[in-house]
Amino acid sequence: MPAPETVLSVRNLAVRFGRSKLRAVDGVSLDLGTERLGIVGESGSGKSTLGRAIMRLLPNAAHVEAATLDFDGKPLLTRPEREMRTLRGNRMALIMQDPRYSLNPVLSVGKQVAEAALLHGKIGKKEAYAKAADMLARVRIADVERVMSLYPHQISGGMGQRVMIAMMLLAKPRLVVADEPTSALDVSVRGDVLNLLDELVRENNSGLMLISHDIRMVAAFCQRILVMYKGRVVETLTRLDEAQHPYTRGLIAAMPDPRNPVQRLQTLDRRAIDALEARS
Amino acid sequence: MIEVSNLSVSFGSGEARRQVVKGVSFVVGKGETLGIVGESGCGKSTVLRSLAGLDRHWEGEIRLAGNAVDRERSREQLKLAQMVFQDPYGSIHPRHRIERVLAEPARAMKIGDGWSRVAPSLEQVGLPANFAERFPHELSGGQRQRVAIARALMLEPEILLLDEPTSALDVSVQAEVLNLLSDLREERNLTYVLVSHDLSVIAHMCDRVLVMKDGAFVDELDKGALEQGQTHHPYSKQLFKASFL
Numbered sequence: 001m002p003a004p005e006t007v008l009s010v011r012n013l014a015v016r017f018g019r020s021k022l023r024a025v026d027g028v029s030l031d032l033g034t035e036r037l038g039i040v041g042e043s044g045s046g047k048s049t050l051g052r053a054i055m056r057l058l059p060n061a062a063h064v065e066a067a068t069l070d071f072d073g074k075p076l077l078t079r080p081e082r083e084m085r086t087l088r089g090n091r092m093a094l095i096m097q098d099p100r101y102s103l104n105p106v107l108s109v110g111k112q113v114a115e116a117a118l119l120h121g122k123i124g125k126k127e128a129y130a131k132a133a134d135m136l137a138r139v140r141i142a143d144v145e146r147v148m149s150l151y152p153h154q155i156s157g158g159m160g161q162r163v164m165i166a167m168m169l170l171a172k173p174r175l176v177v178a179d180e181p182t183s184a185l186d187v188s189v190r191g192d193v194l195n196l197l198d199e200l201v202r203e204n205n206s207g208l209m210l211i212s213h214d215i216r217m218v219a220a221f222c223q224r225i226l227v228m229y230k231g232r233v234v235e236t237l238t239r240l241d242e243a244q245h246p247y248t249r250g251l252i253a254a255m256p257d258p259r260n261p262v263q264r265l266q267t268l269d270r271r272a273i274d275a276l277e278a279r280s
Numbered sequence: 281m282i283e284v285s286n287l288s289v290s291f292g293s294g295e296a297r298r299q300v301v302k303g304v305s306f307v308v309g310k311g312e313t314l315g316i317v318g319e320s321g322c323g324k325s326t327v328l329r330s331l332a333g334l335d336r337h338w339e340g341e342i343r344l345a346g347n348a349v350d351r352e353r354s355r356e357q358l359k360l361a362q363m364v365f366q367d368p369y370g371s372i373h374p375r376h377r378i379e380r381v382l383a384e385p386a387r388a389m390k391i392g393d394g395w396s397r398v399a400p401s402l403e404q405v406g407l408p409a410n411f412a413e414r415f416p417h418e419l420s421g422g423q424r425q426r427v428a429i430a431r432a433l434m435l436e437p438e439i440l441l442l443d444e445p446t447s448a449l450d451v452s453v454q455a456e457v458l459n460l461l462s463d464l465r466e467e468r469n470l471t472y473v474l475v476s477h478d479l480s481v482i483a484h485m486c487d488r489v490l491v492m493k494d495g496a497f498v499d500e501l502d503k504g505a506l507e508q509g510q511t512h513h514p515y516s517k518q519l520f521k522a523s524f525l
Contacts, residue, residue, distance in 0.1 A: 042450045042451075042452055042453075043421075043450050156320075156321075157320070186319045186320050186477050187319075187477050187478060187479065187519070187522050187523050188319045188477070188518070188519060188522045189319075189522075190522060191521075191522045213450050213451055214451065215451070250452065251451060251452060254451050254452045254454070254455035255451050255455075255480065256455075256458070256480045256481055256483065256484030256485075257480060257484075258479065258480055258483035258484065258506050258507060258509070258524075259507065259509070261483070261484065261503075261507055262484075263462075264459050264462065265455035265458055265459055265484070266455065267452065267455050267456050267459065268452045268455075
């Protein structure tokens with residue numbers, strides 16, 4: 001499905017680390033419009049590296065090469081770090097897995113969210129606080145006044161992730177990369193966080209890249225799914241039942257499904273997948 | 281195999297005293313797998329820790345294999361039930377080799393030196409015997425969880441207490457570990473109590489599921505009810521809805 005406006009365009013992206021010849025990400029091409037795109041794979045498949053390569057947040061030892069890596073029509077790879085800094089958090093945002101590690105433990109919630117507003121909005125302190133309070137109310141935090149004075153260790157994981165979303169989406173970014181935004185959370189709050197993310201992304205008319213290992217969740221939430229294995233995109237799907245590649249099928253079958261109970265779960269036949277990959 | 285009546289656990293004292301588990305009772309038969317599901321903070325792990333003998337300030341009665349156990353357990357009582365923890369990165373000593381990790385329970389219980397049983401116990405969880413020489417950081421998450429299971433089985437317990445055994449793992453590795461647990465259950469006629477917030481894992485593994493909320497059980501579902509998604513309480517209905525998007 002061609003997206004109406006292209007937010008991000010990637011052709012032949014490859015990432016190597018240090019002197020290793022191994023490509024953590026190998027020839028990935030994708031276009032992201034104002035839509036929800038899911039990236040699925042096991043740990044080590046390169047999905048998070050892909051997300052970070054787009055944000056240009058990889059360490060110096062990483063070599064990122066791409067034929068095209070355009071964000072909003074302009075190339076990203078040649079920009080100096082200074083420009084990237086103004087882009088990140090402002091035009092593009094990354095939501096990480098665990099709010100316990102990604103929030104600053106020594107700043108109160110209100111201060112952190114206001115800081116984000118201050119940095120990107122060219123506004124005064126008072127305004128920034130007001131904006132932060134609005135945003136926190138938007139992510140359905142009850143009793144905003146109280147929560148703003150709390151420190152990250154005093155709030156729950158689900159609330160922490162909502163604070164994180166508030167902080168990241170405050171500047172109305174064009175591109176949101178969410179790297180396992182719900183895997184540190186309870187199932188019961190997972191749906192809320194995803195719906196909230198969706199609502200805000202739609203409202204801002206931005207593109208969302210959702211990175212996760214949970215193929216069923218991604219399928220329920222995203223319009224398109226890229227399946228990654230060993231740094232390469234093996235398949236692009238719009239619905240789960242279209243899956244052709246044995247790796248994708250293996251991933252789906254490995255998840256227990258209470259509606260179709262089985263005695264033993266199917267595990268991935270890695271040898272068969274590697275053999276198929278070697279041929280192609 | 282396990283009979284629990286009126287188990288209560290409280291933390292803190294005075295004003296800040298909070299009752300985390302509020303007088304729960306349940307029975308698990310031999311060879312049965314009981315699941316406990318609930319959101320974080322509902323007290324499900326505390327129930328498990330009391331069963332394992334890790335928390336010692338519970339009130340009520342716990343009977344394992346027909347005998348009531350004390351708060352301070354004797355060696356014999358400790359051997360009855362062993363625990364597998366959520367995070368294999370945190371539950372294995374980072375500077376001990378795998379052989380020492382596996383020999384430790386036998387040495388602590390003073391039943392032989394344990395070293396001779398390292399190789400067979402590794403093979404039984406599907407790992408090569410030469411892994412004994414490795415350190416935990418040289419193993420992947422799934423392999424580490426296998427080591428944690430092997431360690432729990434070293435004392436040949438009849439009951440295995442599983443606290444979110446796969447929530448730190450990838451789905452593909454999760455399938456392997458769940459299969460291993462099912463195989464071991466069949467081989468050794470083990471009794472499991474499995475705690476998780478993931479209903480699909482619970483539904484796959486368990487014969488019966490208790491839904492926990494705020495320290496009390498609000499619903500009980502058997503296998504048929506799980507398959508059809510039948511619930512008897514609004515909270516479990518909500519949990520079902522959240523689990524299957």
